[in-house]
Amino acid sequence: xxxxxxxxxxxxxxxxxxxxxxxxxxxxxxxxxxxxxxxxxxxxxxxxxxxxxxxxxxxxxxxxxxxxxxxxxxxxxxxxxxxxxxxxxxxxxxxxxxxxxxxxxxxxxxxxxxxxxxxxxxxxxxxxxxxxxxxxxxxxxxxxxxxxxxxxxxxxxxxxxxxxxxxxxxxxxxxxxxxxxxxxxxxxxxxxxxxxxxxxxxxxxxxxxxxx
Numbered sequence: 001x002x003x004x005x006x007x008x009x010x011x012x013x014x015x016x017x018x019x020x021x022x023x024x025x026x027x028x029x030x031x032x033x034x035x036x037x038x039x040x041x042x043x044x045x046x047x048x049x050x051x052x053x054x055x056x057x058x059x060x061x062x063x064x065x066x067x068x069x070x071x072x073x074x075x076x077x078x079x080x081x082x083x084x085x086x087x088x089x090x091x092x093x094x095x096x097x098x099x100x101x102x103x104x105x106x107x108x109x110x111x112x113x114x115x116x117x118x119x120x121x122x123x124x125x126x127x128x129x130x131x132x133x134x135x136x137x138x139x140x141x142x143x144x145x146x147x148x149x150x151x152x153x154x155x156x157x158x159x160x161x162x163x164x165x166x167x168x169x170x171x172x173x174x175x176x177x178x179x180x181x182x183x184x185x186x187x188x189x190x191x192x193x194x195x196x197x198x199x200x201x202x203x204x205x206x207x208x209x210x211x212x
Contacts, residue, residue, distance in 0.1 A: 006089030007209055008130065010100040013138035014172050015160065016145025017191045018198065022138065023096050025199045026206065030094060038088055041098035043076035046083045052076040057158035064159075070108040070119055077101070078126040086130065094206075100132055102178055102186070107160075110174035111167050134209055135182070136202045137175055138191035142168035145191075 011019045023039050030037040043053040055061065056072050077100070088095050101123045109119035142165060149155060179186050189201045 005092045007094045007134075008085065008089055008097070008132045009094065009206060009209075010097045010102070010132040010135045011138065012099060012102045012106075012135055012175065012186075013191060014140060014142055014145045014168060014175070016148035017138035017140045018148070018195065019098050019138055021195055022136075022198055022202060023098055025195065026202055027096055029199070029203055030206075035094055036092060037094040037096065039096040039098070040080070040084055042080060042100055042103065043073055045080040045085075045097075048083070049076040049080040052079075057156075057160065059159050059162060061159060062162070066108060066112040066114055069112070070104060070114060070122060073104050073108065074122050074126040077104075077123065081127055081130055089130075097132075100135070101127060102135060102137075102175070102182075105178060106171050106174035110177070111170035116174070116177075132185060134205060135186045136205060137179060137186050137188050138198065139175070139188050140191040142172050 011023055013019050020041075027037055027039050042049070043056055044050040052072055052075060056064070056069060056076070085095050085097065101120075104119050104123055105116050108114050109116035146165070146168065149161070179188055187205045189198055189205075191198055
């Protein structure tokens with residue numbers, strides 16, 4: 001049991017699921033209700049982690065080894081957690097985070113073939129007791145998500161965009177395994193519907209935390 005009084009909510013999904021857009025809408029809704037809320041992202045969110053992000057996602061770094069990648073994500077996660085997330089939770093904020101440990105389990109653990117348990121152990125060391133209170137998983141098939149990305153000319157091009165469709169299908173499969181593993185924490189929402197419907201469902205799941 002954490003000692004803080006805040007609420008830690010993470011958002012997960014394959015590429016093109018619309019996490020950033022949904023988070024922005026939820027931030028505005030919760031803020032309009034008078035709740036103390038901030039948004040952040042992984043990898044990144046603070047200066048050191050953003051620098052690690054540029055290393056991880058640089059399209060030129062095609063030689064990056066799988067475990068190196070996993071360790072860099074965990075390092076960025078630890079710094080971001082201790083510098084930004086934990087202080088906010090201790091002050092009673094609702095923290096909306098774009099990706100967290102489940103991304104590492106899906107991308108590095110399963111799709112890269114390192115093993116979910118191996119990657120979980122690395123991240124358990126990194127995050128300690130700070131698991132999310134709730135995780136909203138935005139579900140969309142890889143083909144549809146990648147199509148959205150290719151239509152979005154403003155989105156950054158990163159190293160993950162160079163992966164094969166088979167890789168992204170493994171990520172999709174991994175998230176569904178995680179839904180079975182963490183049924184009390186992770187909630188699936190169909191992301192291939194209007195933003196308004198996705199946001200409404202997500203807000204309902206989040207508000208149930210406050211009711212509890």
